[in-house]
Amino acid sequence: MAHLRSRRGRALALPVGLALTASLGFLPAGAATAAPADEVSAPAATNGPNLSYVVNIDGGSRTAARVKAAIAEAGGTVVASYDRIGVIVVHSANPGFARAIRAVDGVHSAGATRTAPLAPVATTAVDEAAQPLTAQEAKAAAAEADADQDPLEPLQWSLPAIKADKAHERSIGSSKVTVAVIDTGVDDTHPDLAPNFDRAASANCVSGKADTTEGSWRPAAGESDHGTHVAGTIAAAKNGIGVTGVAPGVKVSGIKVSNPDGFFYTEAVVCGFMWAADHGVEVTNNSYYVDPWLYNCTNDPDQGALVESLQRATRYAERKGAVNVAAAGNSATDLASDSVTDTTSPNDSETVDRVVDPSVCPDIPTMLPGVVTVSATGAKNLKASFSNYGLGVVDIAAPGGDRTEYQTPQAPATNGRILSTTVKGGYNYKAGTSMASPHVAGVVALIKSKHPYATPAMVKAMLYAQADDTSCTNPYDINGDGKVDAECEGGRGKNGFYGTGLVDALDAVRW
Numbered sequence: 104m105a106h107l108r109s110r111r112g113r114a115l116a117l118p119v120g121l122a123l124t125a126s127l128g129f130l131p132a133g134a135a136t137a138a139p140a141d142e143v144s145a146p147a148a149t150n151g152p153n154l155s156y157v158v159n160i161d162g163g164s165r166t167a168a169r170v171k172a173a174i175a176e177a178g179g180t181v182v183a184s185y186d187r188i189g190v191i192v193v194h195s196a197n198p199g200f201a202r203a204i205r206a207v208d209g210v211h212s213a214g215a216t217r218t219a220p221l222a223p224v225a226t227t228a229v230d231e232a233a234q235p236l237t238a239q240e241a242k243a244a245a246a247e248a249d250a251d252q253d254p255l256e257p258l259q260w261s262l263p264a265i266k267a268d269k270a271h272e273r274s275i276g277s278s279k280v281t282v283a284v285i286d287t288g289v290d291d292t293h294p295d296l297a298p299n300f301d302r303a304a305s306a307n308c309v310s311g312k313a314d315t316t317e318g319s320w321r322p323a324a325g326e327s328d329h330g331t332h333v334a335g336t337i338a339a340a341k342n343g344i345g346v347t348g349v350a351p352g353v354k355v356s357g358i359k360v361s362n363p364d365g366f367f368y369t370e371a372v373v374c375g376f377m378w379a380a381d382h383g384v385e386v387t388n389n390s391y392y393v394d395p396w397l398y399n400c401t402n403d404p405d406q407g408a409l410v411e412s413l414q415r416a417t418r419y420a421e422r423k424g425a426v427n428v429a430a431a432g433n434s435a436t437d438l439a440s441d442s443v444t445d446t447t448s449p450n451d452s453e454t455v456d457r458v459v460d461p462s463v464c465p466d467i468p469t470m471l472p473g474v475v476t477v478s479a480t481g482a483k484n485l486k487a488s489f490s491n492y493g494l495g496v497v498d499i500a501a502p503g504g505d506r507t508e509y510q511t512p513q514a515p516a517t518n519g520r521i522l523s524t525t526v527k528g529g530y531n532y533k534a535g536t537s538m539a540s541p542h543v544a545g546v547v548a549l550i551k552s553k554h555p556y557a558t559p560a561m562v563k564a565m566l567y568a569q570a571d572d573t574s575c576t577n578p579y580d581i582n583g584d585g586k587v588d589a590e591c592e593g594g595r596g597k598n599g600f601y602g603t604g605l606v607d608a609l610d611a612v613r614w
Contacts, residue, residue: 147199148178148198148199150198152198152220152221154194154200154215155216155217155368156201156215157373157412158170158191158212158408159190159210159211159212159408159415160190160191160209160210161189161209161211162209167184167186167191169207169208169209170191170207170210171191173210177199177203177204179193179194180194180195182194182312183311183312183370183374185373185374185416187419188412188415188416188419190373190415190416194221201404212407214404214405214408214409216369216370216409217394217449217451218451219452233525233531233532234531234532235529235531236258236532241255241530244258253339253343253347254343256268258346258517258518259347259522260482260512260516261501262347264480265502265542265546265605265606266608266609266610267545269608270611271347273609273613274352275350275351275353276350276545276548277555278354280350280385280551281304281354281384282338282354282356282384282385282387282545282547283357283358283375283378283379283388284333284355284357284358285358285375285388285389286333286334286360286361286388286389286390287322287326287365288320288322288331288361289355290322290526290527293525293526293527294345294528295339295340295344295524296331296335296339297340298340298342299339299352299354300354300355300356300357301354304356304382304384305358306320306358307320308358308360308374308378309360309361311368311370311373311374313374320358321359323363326363326365327361329533329537330359333388333537333540333541334541335530336523336542336545337350337548338350338545339351346522346530348545349541349545349546349548350548350549350552353552356379356384358375358379360372360375360391364451366394367394368393368395372393373413373416376416376427377416377420379425380420380424380425383423385426385547385548386426386427386544386547386548387426387428388429389428389430389469389540390535391430392432392466392468392469393468395449395450395451395452396409396445396448396450397447398445398461400459400463401464401465410465410467413467417468417473417474418473421559424558424559425559426547426562426563427474428474428475428543428544428547429468429469429476429477430469430479430537430539430540431469431478431491431496431536431539432466432469433491433536433537434489434491435491435589437492437589437599438496439495439496439592440493442459443460444456445457445459475499475543475547476498476499476602477497477498477540477543478490478491478492478497478499478500478501478536478601479500479504479534479535479536480500480501480539480601481502482502482504482505482511483510485510485581486500486581486600487503487504487534488509488582489534489536490503490536492589492599492600494597499543499604499606500573500600500602501540501606502542504520504533504534504538505520507520509582519534520538523538542606546566546607546608546611550565550569553611565611565614567602568603569610570607571604571605572596572603573595573605574594574595575594575595575599577590
């Protein structure tokens with residue numbers, strides 16, 4: 104699939120100028136000049152590629168009505184309108200649509216969500232490399248399992264790493280709490296997921312508008328099992344079958360936001376956050392980045408509009424009571440540096456090498472204000488070789504797996520990656536910050552289960568206070584070749600590799 108937090112998405116195959124308001128939390132780097140009035144009133148062309156756009160407006164229903172009329176005049180068709188946050192999803196084949204609509208009174212920003220046309224595109228990106236669970240491993244694990252363990256739990260080294268096994272002796276979480284997996288879809292027919300699946304909070308948002316047709320939230324044949332894997336880490340039932348989730352008593356929902364080519368476009372992700380928020384979800388997990396740009400520059404008219412619409416959606420979800428958790432990414436990049444090289448964007452057409460400042464060009468949604476940013480650790484509790492990092496960017500760390508030869512788990516576990524659910528009732532191993540984020544989402548669900556009336560701000564404060572302080576790993580030579588692979592900045596209480604520390608599930612249920 105295109106990118107689940109491994110340059111495309113947060114799972115790993117172990118392998119320019121619109122100024123946004125200061126309220127977005129980013130430093131603008133320029134201002135756009137409005138298009139002349141005669142350009143707005145010119146007849147709309149229809150000879151360009153059919154693209155999707157987000158239009159962000161300021162004002163109420165009258166403004167929205169006026170802008171929608173202008174959208175039609177400019178050759179656009181409204182697909183969805185999220186009036187509560189002032190975001191309108193539009194399709195248009197007018198190559199001048201964005202420039203024209205930006206000049207309309209009440210429009211704060213507008214931009215194309217993609218560089219390829221709406222028709223399906225061929226992608227060279229592939230899904231993260233999963234490693235299958237062998238029959239021999241399953242049999243050996245079942246022989247090692249205690250009476251109170253699911254048969255594959257001995258292979259889940261990540262549970263004792265965050266004391267989730269001890270936490271389960273006190274609480275497995277409340278069925279009144281739902282974690283939304285905003286991802287590639289969730290196979291709710293899996294026997295480890297079916298008992299805890301929340302259909303009412305599930306949907307397909309790929310078009311930018313929610314589809315609740317039965318099973319629409321599932322990955323289609325040949326599509327990625329990424330979301331199903333993430334869901335199992337969060338809430339696989341403790342039912343004598345397979346694996347155990349971090350919070351095996353809570354509910355999990357699937358909100359599908361990646362298209363058949365594996366792209367996570369802005370309109371789909373906005374829809375995902377809005378659907379989750381409006382259906383009472385307490386936690387969202389986001390193990391991906393929003394395509395087609397690895398970094399979205401707020402001083403670019405199109406990219407800046409994408410940042411703004413996503414910021415509006417995540418803030419709305421938090422106002423409605425959800426804690427948003429996201430994977431930091433798998434490029435082994437210091438997100439706190441003032442200069443990073445992006446050679447992968449736009450990933451839906453011809454890429455262009457560029458050097459960007461992440462403080463102006465954030466990786467979204469993980470770098471949006473208010474979102475919990477999660478780095479990955481391996482079986483030795485060291486930063487995973489692939490994990491992004493950054494002082495002041497990473498909030499907390501959790502197991503995401505690593506190459507087994509870099510960080511080997513203790514027996515009976517044999518694989519340094521994370522074991523979880525896959526489609527068709529199976530199980531496999533994956534590694535990435537995609538796998539770290541759901542560990543944190545599960546712990547957040549445990550906190551919310553114990554403190555049902557806590558606000559998102561209170562839940563995040565407890566999450567960070569409960570984390571186990573983890574000192575910088577310096578020198579960091581994860582592959583043992585004698586070269587330093589990354590520099591960690593900060594102290595034991597907060598640093599660039601581990602943020603406030605390694606997430607702690609036991610403290611989540613006893614505080």
